[in-house]
Amino acid sequence: MFQRIDEFHDWWNQQQQAHPFHVTPAPLDQLTGWSADQDTGVIRHRSGRFFSVEGLEVSTDHGFVEEWSQPIIDQPESGILGILVKRVRGVPYFLMQAKAEPGNVNVIQLSPTVQATKSNYSRVHQGKSVPYLEHFLAPRRGRILSDVLQSEQGAWFLHKRNRNMIIEIDEDVDALDGFCWLSREQLSELFAVDNLVNMDSRTVLAGYPLPGTSAGTHNDTASLLSWFTEAKSRYRLDRRRIPLNAVKKWIWSPDGIRHEDDKYFSVIGVDVVAGNREVAGWSQPLLAPKHRGLVALLVRRVDGQLQVLMRALTQAGTLDVVEIGPTVQCAPGNHADTEPQPAFLDHVLTAPKERLLFDTVHSEEGGRFYHAENRYVVVDTGDQLPDDVGHDFTWMTLPQLAELARYSNHVNVEARNVLACLIFQPSER
Structure with missing residues (x-):
């Protein structure tokens, strides 16, 4: 636990230097372990797990546009986003980790204690186990402060949900390499720093109880x-799945899939070399907003x-x-x-x-x-x-x-x- 916030920033700089993480663009049709269906263009992993990139046709009477089609990420399995909390002399501390992701603008961001898809914590990739996972799987120890299936970005995911959990524990739990305990006050300061507290941390912490208030009548x-x-x-x-190669106004190229007006987002491929993840390297598609x-x-x-x-x-x-x-x-x-x-x-x-x-x-x-x-x-x-x-x-x-x-x-x-x-x-x- 850090006595001063500058101690955290020193630790944070060490984490950024200690774990090399390299992301390079790659053609969508040359991603190791991924392939596009010859008939539909749908992009899937060879395991059939993780996620796929598909086509969706949409019709609605709510919003500026009544009909359109687009690529969308389909990830039907729910992952776990979980944060451990422990009180020290009445002050809540949150166990957070420095986690690298291929799409992060600065590679490493402050993430929940556990941030893992079901494919990851089931070890489909045959990599290392997920630290602290046992605290979020039944039977578990500790007091549940929040446990709810929450949606994710509806513009880019189809029906995607993750289990958001906050578990308060009484036992002593050491912070492993890459993890740290932060007080509520310290997290408050870090929320005001650009691109530091990642999305998964924020959505989980939205479930932390508001002290001393009631919800109204x-x-x-x-x-x-x-x-x-x-x-x-x-x-x-109304939504209808369609072949990815049938989405209207979207253009395929060696660099990926983009909208003809050069708006919204594109679908690109990347190769990743990681120093502190469950596997040392992989390839995958990513959605890149314009x-x-x-x-x-x-x-x-x-x-x-x-x-x-x-x-x-x-x-x-x-x-x-x-x-x-x-x-x-x-x-x-x-x-x-x-x-x-x-x-x-x-x-x-x-x-x-x-x-x-x-x-x-x-x-x-x-x-x-x-x-x-x-x-x-x-x-x-x-x-x-x-x-x-x-x-x-x-x-x-x-x-x-x-x-x-x-x-x-x-x-x-x-x-x-x-x-x-x-x-x-x-x-x-």
């Missing part, structure tokens, strides 16, 4: 659930209590018709020459600096996405916005959002990530 929460159910009932979302994204919450204070503006959001791979998303979730670069613009985007982009309660660039999941970044922003709107902001939006308190995030497929991964940023802000404890 039953009727308040019931009204929010009714709003959510009404949104799911109001809209239509532009940096924006994930923003507009907030206000009513009677001294923080309220956040959430929206009902439909995406291609969402398990149900909608999930609860942040006020703004988009890649502004994809909308530079389009009308209409996403709702409230101008409120975020023109917000004066003194209104920004949080503003940090964080990476998305580096195991499937290449250099995927979002700017996470929380904007205090003062009294600029009314109570009624349209049927796709609703105000709720931070405890209410945290309560809804404890249930599967209610709050999307981007909203959970910005929730974690708020939970671990000193001013919101």
Whole structure:
């Protein structure tokens, strides 16, 4: 355990230097262990596990575009994202690891205690076992603070979910090489550092209980659930799997698959040489976004209590018709020459600096996405916005959002990530 945050940064620099990790681009049709089906173009691993890249045709009456087709990652198995917590003299400490992923902009980021797909912890790759896994598999020791199947990026994954777990233990557990115990206060500081706390850590920590607060009255929460159910009932979302080589407006080349307008994302291949992973090297496809994204919450204070503006959001791979998303979730670069613009985007982009309660660039999941970044922003709107902001939006308190995030497929991964940023802000404890 670190007494001062600069001790962590010294340790972090040592981790970056101690574990070589090299990622080089590779043609999709030359990835070791992967192949594209001759008839459909679908990209699969020879084991039939891990994930595949397939084609999806989408039709919906919710959003700017009614019909489109796209490549999408299909990973039907659920992995485990788990964090161990231990109290020392009443202070919670979190066991985190320095983990390298092929898509990370800076290779190593601060990850959960356990971050593993079922294929990985079942050792399909015939590599080393996953440290600390026994704490997250039944029968387990410790107190469960959070355990829920949570969705991941609906724009890029089809029905993808991972098991998010926080387990509090009383026993002494040593930090192995590459792992460290961090206090809540130390994590709060690290949340404000660009590209340090990874997506998997953020989505798990969104389930950490808010101290000293309640979610509001039953009727308040019931009204929010009714709003959510009404949104799911109001809209239509139809999906159909299609051959990957049949997606419209997408172009295959030796470098990968890209959209004809050079927007959204591309599918690329990489070769990886790793120094501290379960296997020493591998190849895989990655999805590479074209532009940096924006994930923003507009907030206000009513009677001294923080309220956040959430929206009902439909995406291609969402398990149900909608999930609860942040006020703004988009890649502004994809909308530079389009009308209409996403709702409230101008409120975020023109917000004066003194209104920004949080503003940090964080990476998305580096195991499937290449250099995927979002700017996470929380904007205090003062009294600029009314109570009624349209049927796709609703105000709720931070405890209410945290309560809804404890249930599967209610709050999307981007909203959970910005929730974690708020939970671990000193001013919101």
